[in-house]
Amino acid sequence: MMHLRVPAQLQPYIEVLGLDLGIDFLLKFGGSYVHLSENPQGRSEVTALIGHELTAALARRVGSGSIRVHTGKPFIAQHFRAKGWTTNAIARHLHVTDVTVRGWLKPPDDRQLSLL
Incomplete structure (x- = not known):
């Protein structure tokens, strides 16, 4: 497979989640707001998709709170x-x-x- 250059606005997602899970995340949440927490309670759609640890890691990388996810x-x-x-x-x-x-x-x- 050829090497793809990851655009800067998508790098945090791909770095934390990896390519395949990062793309799944973008496909599910791209274009909408999500709430990220460094201490997720496990009730969010984000946590259901990527798990507790990766949700916390993504919140540390991009910031806690509501963020709009790029469609990518x-x-x-x-x-x-x-x-x-x-x-x-x-x-x-x-x-x-x-x-x-x-x-x-x-x-x-x-x-x-x-x-x-």
Whole structure:
């Protein structure tokens, strides 16, 4: 599988949860608010998905309280493509059009100078 560059806004999730669980987390909670606690009580949907220890670790990494989770769809689309998914399968799974997925997966224009 090719190496994917994790966008900065998603790095805390992927670093704490790992790639597969991080993507599951983004798919379930992306675009919405979640409440994170360093001392979770075990009644939240977050804790049900990732467990007590990882919920506490994520709260320490991104901060306790209510946070809005990024959707991460372009990154998730790249991950699914690297796993061999078709454009249509990715579009259906992410609830977007195939045109959107193709745009996300299009290689960068090498005529554009890098800002890095």
